[in-house]
Amino acid sequence: MKKGSDNTMKDIALELGLSSSTVSRALQDHPHISQETKIKVNEAANRLGYSYNAVAASLRNSKSNTIGLIIPRISRYYQSTVITAIQNKLHEHKYNLMICQSNESHELEKELVNALYASRVEGLIVSSTLNTTDFAHFDVFSRSNRPLVFFDRVPKNYPAHKIQGDDYHGANMATNHLLTQGCRNVAFIGGPLFCNLYRERYEGYADALKGYELSPGPNRTFFHDLTKESALQSCEALFSGKRDTWPDAVFCCNDTVALAVTTYAKNRGVEIPAQLKITGYSNDPLTEIIKPTITSVEQYPSEVGTQAAGMIMNLIQQKLKPGKNYISVTIAVDLVKRDSTDK
Amino acid sequence: MKKGSDNTMKDIALELGLSSSTVSRALQDHPHISQETKIKVNEAANRLGYSYNAVAASLRNSKSNTIGLIIPRISRYYQSTVITAIQNKLHEHKYNLMICQSNESHELEKELVNALYASRVEGLIVSSTLNTTDFAHFDVFSRSNRPLVFFDRVPKNYPAHKIQGDDYHGANMATNHLLTQGCRNVAFIGGPLFCNLYRERYEGYADALKGYELSPGPNRTFFHDLTKESALQSCEALFSGKRDTWPDAVFCCNDTVALAVTTYAKNRGVEIPAQLKITGYSNDPLTEIIKPTITSVEQYPSEVGTQAAGMIMNLIQQKLKPGKNYISVTIAVDLVKRDSTDK
DNA sequence: TGCAAATATGCAATCGATTTCTAATATATT
DNA sequence: AATATATTAGAAATCGATTGCATATTTGCA
Numbered sequence: 212m213k214k215g216s217d218n219t220m221k222d223i224a225l226e227l228g229l230s231s232s233t234v235s236r237a238l239q240d241h242p243h244i245s246q247e248t249k250i251k252v253n254e255a256a257n258r259l260g261y262s263y264n265a266v267a268a269s270l271r272n273s274k275s276n277t278i279g280l281i282i283p284r285i286s287r288y289y290q291s292t293v294i295t296a297i298q299n300k301l302h303e304h305k306y307n308l309m310i311c312q313s314n315e316s317h318e319l320e321k322e323l324v325n326a327l328y329a330s331r332v333e334g335l336i337v338s339s340t341l342n343t344t345d346f347a348h349f350d351v352f353s354r355s356n357r358p359l360v361f362f363d364r365v366p367k368n369y370p371a372h373k374i375q376g377d378d379y380h381g382a383n384m385a386t387n388h389l390l391t392q393g394c395r396n397v398a399f400i401g402g403p404l405f406c407n408l409y410r411e412r413y414e415g416y417a418d419a420l421k422g423y424e425l426s427p428g429p430n431r432t433f434f435h436d437l438t439k440e441s442a443l444q445s446c447e448a449l450f451s452g453k454r455d456t457w458p459d460a461v462f463c464c465n466d467t468v469a470l471a472v473t474t475y476a477k478n479r480g481v482e483i484p485a486q487l488k489i490t491g492y493s494n495d496p497l498t499e500i501i502k503p504t505i506t507s508v509e510q511y512p513s514e515v516g517t518q519a520a521g522m523i524m525n526l527i528q529q530k531l532k533p534g535k536n537y538i539s540v541t542i543a544v545d546l547v548k549r550d551s552t553d554k
Numbered sequence: 555m556k557k558g559s560d561n562t563m564k565d566i567a568l569e570l571g572l573s574s575s576t577v578s579r580a581l582q583d584h585p586h587i588s589q590e591t592k593i594k595v596n597e598a599a600n601r602l603g604y605s606y607n608a609v610a611a612s613l614r615n616s617k618s619n620t621i622g623l624i625i626p627r628i629s630r631y632y633q634s635t636v637i638t639a640i641q642n643k644l645h646e647h648k649y650n651l652m653i654c655q656s657n658e659s660h661e662l663e664k665e666l667v668n669a670l671y672a673s674r675v676e677g678l679i680v681s682s683t684l685n686t687t688d689f690a691h692f693d694v695f696s697r698s699n700r701p702l703v704f705f706d707r708v709p710k711n712y713p714a715h716k717i718q719g720d721d722y723h724g725a726n727m728a729t730n731h732l733l734t735q736g737c738r739n740v741a742f743i744g745g746p747l748f749c750n751l752y753r754e755r756y757e758g759y760a761d762a763l764k765g766y767e768l769s770p771g772p773n774r775t776f777f778h779d780l781t782k783e784s785a786l787q788s789c790e791a792l793f794s795g796k797r798d799t800w801p802d803a804v805f806c807c808n809d810t811v812a813l814a815v816t817t818y819a820k821n822r823g824v825e826i827p828a829q830l831k832i833t834g835y836s837n838d839p840l841t842e843i844i845k846p847t848i849t850s851v852e853q854y855p856s857e858v859g860t861q862a863a864g865m866i867m868n869l870i871q872q873k874l875k876p877g878k879n880y881i882s883v884t885i886a887v888d889l890v891k892r893d894s895t896d897k
Numbered sequence: 898t899g900c901a902a903a904t905a906t907g908c909a910a911t912c913g914a915t916t917t918c919t920a921a922t923a924t925a926t927t
Numbered sequence: 928a929a930t931a932t933a934t935t936a937g938a939a940a941t942c943g944a945t946t947g948c949a950t951a952t953t954t955g956c957a
Contacts, residue, residue: 220945229906232906232909232945233906236905243904262672265944266673266944267944268944270607270613270912270942272944277673285641291630295655298655299657307652311645326608326648326650329606355559500813574913575915575938575939578915591935607913610912610914610942611913612942613942613944614916615915
């Protein structure tokens with residue numbers, strides 16, 4: 212073997228007195244090659260420690276067998292579960308996954324789109340940054356006809372395929388559940404409304420209230436990043452006045468916030484669920500750990516990932532020919548009732 | 555633009571009446587090209603929607619700017635935090651990361667090593683499968699002089715660079731803490747001893763006992779996969795006999811097990827920490843959520859990831875020239891004392 | 898025997914960026 | 928004026944696998 216480099220098909224050919232065409236075809240089990248030759252080639256390949264060069268094949272075939280993924284953060288339950296599902300699905304099709312984190316930075320997201328395009332990934336799966344409202348940087352993919360699938364954080368007005376949870380229904384179910392349990396003063400803590408996720412959930416929440424001839428009261432709705440810190444600030448606002456102004460329920464748009472609210476209430480001596488009922492979103496395992504256990508909305512992240520990867524593969528293999536149309540798949544959600552809402 | 559394909563440097567050259575050599579150099583800001591030409595080339599590149607083809611460059615330069623990662627599962631707190639750190643570090647160096655999950659399957663791990671090698675990743679970061687004892691399938695990397703760094707699950711007798719937590723010390727600290735708190739009947743639940751992680755932790759545990767002239771009692775040590783289900787079985791074994799045969803502490807090798815034991819004990823009416831003290835491992839956020847909060851060992855996963863990625867980059871850039879030697883970095887751990895051990 | 902069809906293999910171009918070597922100007926130096 | 932030295936640009940080979948087309952050999956069948 213030449214120093215520092217690998218044996219190639221040419222080396223096998225040389226060794227056997229064949230042409231590299233024959234070697235290539237033999238390794239692909241091409242019908243025009245005799246059994247005898249195939250055996251000799253495979254044997255020589257093993258003997259020489261030959262390793263297929265996917266980069267060269269990728270260039271020649273314009274086929275990288277790689278899919279790109281851009282996601283704000285991978286270290287959250289929902290996200291990492293989606294990734295696992297994508298990964299496993301793609302592996303069935305012998306595709307690799309190149310994962311990039313945008314760290315919620317719009318600029319970084321742009322950069323990553325271009326880097327992945329330069330790597331000639333055959334398709335791109337994206338959950339965009341919270342503050343991505345301009346999606347023009349994804350145009351490279353649409354222009355060159357490479358499948359582009361958004362999930363979770365999906366654009367409203369940008370033409371692309373989408374996999375979404377049924378956010379409206381999830382929030383609507385959760386809020387209705389709170390109302391059924393007798394709550395009439397239900398607060399809402401969510402992300403910014405320009406993000407589809409939270410807008411849908413807000414509407415599901417508001418419509419549920421409407422069903423009871425209620426509407427979101429003053430100082431009852433909060434829109435900010437869904438961290439513990441921000442959640443605690445909203446709690447301060449909610450529970451600052453006299454006791455009779457306090458809410459009797461809080462619908463939280465993720466489980467981190469639900470957890471923070473639960474902890475805050477407990478510290479404040481507010482009894483859950485008797486005086487305050489709480490629902491979260493995502494059904495993070497933590498909701499079952501804390502006392503009281505927290506009612507939450509199951510989003511079936513594995514299903515989301517499997518669908519996203521499956522759709523990308525179908526688009527690549529042209530089993531799916533949407534033409535100028537865009538497909539939008541809504542994944543059903545379920546409300547998992549637990550102690551925080553008295554079941 | 556030709557249908558379905560991208561403009562290349564050749565297209566820019568054609569457009570401007572230059573050669574593709576000049577275009578290549580202009581885009582690289584090569585000193586032998588005039589400012590005027592550079593400006594024209596860049597302008598034309600933008601106009602034509604030119605996109606750099608990293609695959610072609612990769613083939614020509616034998617440089618993929620990609621690192622591979624093989625890991626049993628990505629959807630756990632420790633793992634996903636490590637990945638985030640690796641990812642961010644590599645991005646600083648303009649490297650991409652190709653992530654693969656072995657799903658704890660040794661066969662799949664083999665397959666993934668070859669697939670990543672075929673993609674000509676410049677280095678490989680690995681946390682191996684629990685049942686990987688033969689590491690020969692990683693030879694392709696060592697043979698071709700491509701950096702190979704293991705972390706967490708690290709081989710004992712295989713020559714490679716390693717990033718490990720100080721498992722011995724972590725377990726030793728935790729056990730000593732339990733002993734200091736007065737426990738004299740400390741059980742151990744860990745993974746199989748042929749895995750470095752658990753062997754080290756077991757030794758740290760056993761040596762701590764020795765310091766108190768104790769040794770692991772009969773039916774006090776358990777070695778199995780660290781799931782909730784297995785943990786509950788071990789609990790049954792621990793608490794099957796009469797009350798005076800019960801342990802007064804359990805050292806658990808991960809937080810999932812610690813959680814399971816805590817839940818089991820609570821259901822059984824065993825008071826924590828009064829009658830039973832529990833320690834976990836990894837300092838998963840869940841340890842702070844449950845009541846009582848669980849004492850655990852912080853492994854600084856971000857540091858592990860940063861070190862692993864940093865080492866790979868140094869090896870690639872030859873800032874680190876270990877020659878025939880192998881580097882082993884031990885990441886310090888800390889004991890985080892919480893309610894489950896009465897602090 | 899003769900011609901068609903089947904079987905097995907090789908030649909050479911291709912994918913797109915890079916780089917060595919060569920060559921053509923232009924400017925500087927004595 | 929003549930030679931030396933920058934400066935700028937191009938031609939062509941290269942990386943390794945693939946494949947359309949051409950070619951050579953064998954078998955089949957009338």
